[in-house]
Amino acid sequence: MAEVLLSVEGLHAGYGHAAVLHGVDVEVSEGELVALIGANGAGKSTLLKTIVGLVRAKSGAITFAGDRIDTARPEDLVRCGVALVPEGRMLFGPMTVLENLELGAYASKDRARAIEEGLARVEALFPVLAERAGQPAATLSGGEQQMLAIARALMCSPRLLLLDEPSLGLAPLVIGEIFSALDRLRAEGVTVLLVEQDARLALKHADRGYVMRTGRIVLEGRSSELLADDSVSRIYLGGEVGQHR
């Protein structure tokens, strides 16, 4: 069993007085690809935002590589090796693709070297981005924007990549491209926590999965078990999970 890289225990968090997470436990081991699935509004994005510090934890513990990170600020976390590809991509739209990528390496100690190595890695992973280097990010297609969002997060060589709904609004062909890139990243040893509404897609690529409902983890297990699980398939065939499929 590999070392536990990220551990979330009894996490409570929310926005102002609105509590969203009610005691969430999640664990991701080094080298794993873990899927977090659940219906719209379950609290998946809130969990990722709390892990990176954009949302403050009310109670509970978040540990990364043995260190408590519950009070860390987002700008510090990326220095520790945690990168979030946020929901909706959040690119710097008016800036060029290249500038977006350079900024991805902002937190690296040796920036020039990180940019050089990162660009080479990105070019191998998403060649289309290299062709678009001088273009404003906002002018890219949806799929290219998602690739750029992932590429920007990779520029600081994170140990843990948090992905929030990378397939959202994309055509199946593009989704396939993005998920094969994720498989390649995994082969390189990057640990991934993947949030998806499309449960079948996510579990097909993941080692393990968690099912979240209204701020709680209601089910967890190996991907194959979850895919075979009656209640999971009932939920997503019934439309509660992965409504758009």
Add this chain to the structure above:
Amino acid sequence: MQCGTMVAELLQFIIAGLKSGAVYALVALGFTIVFGATGAINFAQGEFYMLGGMTGVLLTTWGVPLPLAVVGAVMLTAVIGAAFELVAVRPIASGDPLRIIMVTIGGSVVLRQAALHLFGPDERALRPFTAGPSLRLLGAAVERQTLWVWAITAMAVVVLAVVYRQTMFGKAMRATSIRRDAARLVGIDASAMVTASFGLAAALGALGGLVVAPLTQTAFYVGSGMGVKGFAAAILGGLGNPVAAVGGGLILGLLESLTAGYLDPLYKDAVALVVLLGVLFLRPQGLLGGRGTEKV
């Protein structure tokens, strides 16, 4: 003959307009930089203009050579601007644009009163950067200091453009103004960028105050008037866009000068207010702000 003097007169108004306009441009740039970082208007911006001129005068009366006094006054004012953000804006406003606006209004009063106590109530003048009579241009007179105003404004704009386009610091500033959360996610300390924006805005305002101090006298009270002018220029340019802010400054200067020359000098100071209200009612995205603001 008659025609020749009319042309010379028009040229004289244009020169005067572009001179004030360049200074408005510097102050307006400060507005856009802070707006980009915070989404708020820094109503203390005019006081940085005042502090630039006044500290410059003070340094020269202490015997500091003029070039050093100019550089020193810009740096000192930049530090004051950054400190103002750290000790007042950040703790009191905690990032809320409306509160930032209120803190900067309060701060401008404090800075003005502090200047009154430190520098006294008198009007002061800075020595011209180069001595000598005015130059002639097609029958119009150009003061040597006016050339300095243009040269230094142009230099500041070019340096700023290079910093914003080419350096990692500039890219981080832009990223923060486009998407604060995303900027934090790549490791940019957005709060530090806000502090830096106040320092940079103060430096630009101070530079404006220094280059005109030999032409128009300076005093502890000149900040509020210049704040209105710079704000109008920034609004004219659409607030989000530094290049447009420079254009807004030059246009405002020209409008003022032509109004004063052909209508009545009494109307000069009303031009900025008319422009301000006109733009806010008719074209809130700014006259030149085609691309609009980078703020999301």
